[in-house]
Amino acid sequence: MKVFITILALAVASASAYESVVHPKDIIKAEKIQGRITNGYPAYEGKAPYTVGLGFSGGWWCGGSIIGNTWVLTASHCTGGDGVTVYFGATWRTNAQYTHYVSSGNFIDHWVDDIALIRIPHVDFWSMVNKVELPSYGQRDDQFQDSWAVACGWGGTYDGSPLPDWLQCVDLQVISNNECASVYGNTIVNTNIICVRVTDGKGTCQGDSGGPLVSHDGNKLIGVTNFGSASGCQYGHPAGFQRVTHHLDWIRDNTGISY
Structure with missing residues (x-):
């Protein structure tokens, strides 16, 4: 646990x-399935190209940040199930520029603090998909x-x-x-x-x-x-x-x- x-x-x-x-x-x-930002504002396309959606095989949804061509940073309490579908470059959540499914063997949990890494297939950066x-x-x-x-x-x-x-x-x-x-x-x-x-x-x-x-x-x-x-x-x-x-x-x- x-x-x-x-x-x-x-x-x-x-x-x-x-x-x-x-x-x-x-x-x-x-x-x-849902995420929430309360009382915020709609993002224009390309505002946060580092933001990814994470649809885990267990049925829950989280967010994450692209920090490198092959890495996403997220929370440890999100990781679980057999794997995750990573939604890249999505402004409308279900209409991503593309997706990758990543198996749970690519999750690296901190185990002490609530932070985790996900190793992803190499992605090239452009205006809609980029690192932070x-x-x-x-x-x-x-x-x-x-x-x-x-x-x-x-x-x-x-x-x-x-x-x-x-x-x-x-x-x-x-x-x-x-x-x-x-x-x-x-x-x-x-x-x-x-x-x-x-x-x-x-x-x-x-x-x-x-x-x-x-x-x-x-x-x-x-x-x-x-x-x-x-x-x-x-x-x-x-x-x-x-x-x-x-x-x-x-x-x-x-x-x-x-x-």
């Missing part, structure tokens, strides 16, 4: 003091506090809405880990986590797990969608992501990618 189950158990145990968390993948879904750069090693101590970033994914625009398949994006402001920990506690919000403020119901939600958080300044991948408030995506509590700068060594050791 994966580590994220333990994290959720710890969160529930401390619910009297802190808000509990839930992975976006595990929020109760409607009958159709990681932060450089010189940025590894950058907390990105108060900076703005964009998260993208597929799905509805507010709780209970119809669920469009058009790619949605939302601009979010990074907050300090202290502010985030005041809601979820230090057990959840450790040095591997980066959080964003959820205001006016704008944030990530079900199906967005594993998707990208990319800085406005420099267009660097700074987060991988991990968790939100168990009270609801639009409740106003922060959303949490794996902090990519925390994992630069692990990514380099497994992929050879570094800056």
